[in-house]
Amino acid sequence: MARESIWSDLHHEIEHGTDGGVRLVTDVDSVKSSIDNILRTALGERVMHPEFGSGLRNLVFQPASQALMSKLISTITAALSKWDDRVSVESLNLYADPDQNAMRIELRCSVVGLGDVITQSLLF
DSSP: OOOOOSOEEEOTTOOBOTTSSBOEEEHHHHHHHHHHHHHHOOTTOSTTOTTOSOOTHHHHTSOOOHHHHHHHHHHHHHHHHHHOTTEEEEEEEEEEEGGGTEEEEEEEEEETTTOOEEEEEEEO
16 A cells, blocks of 8 residues: 655646646655755745755855865755655765866765655765
């Protein structure tokens, strides 16, 4: 027997679903969408909720250093802890790619209440 959905959210790409309405994501996919949304939202970007987000984009273009890596890890962990209580970060790895002017975030989280473990890779 399939379990009923616990959580649902809009798909982060805001696209149409098969029923003609806005596509939704549920449960683990909802959590993944939330993580992506939190980390990609700049502080002050949401006019009616300016404290939402991580401010991560302001950090990823700083000169690479161990201090920056520590700041990125604490920023990511704090933002997820503050904005999504369904997520418990198990591991977080950062990979700088100076040739591409990019930073890859590899995140492994457990989903509180479901017992699922998710991995997510984000490129900034």
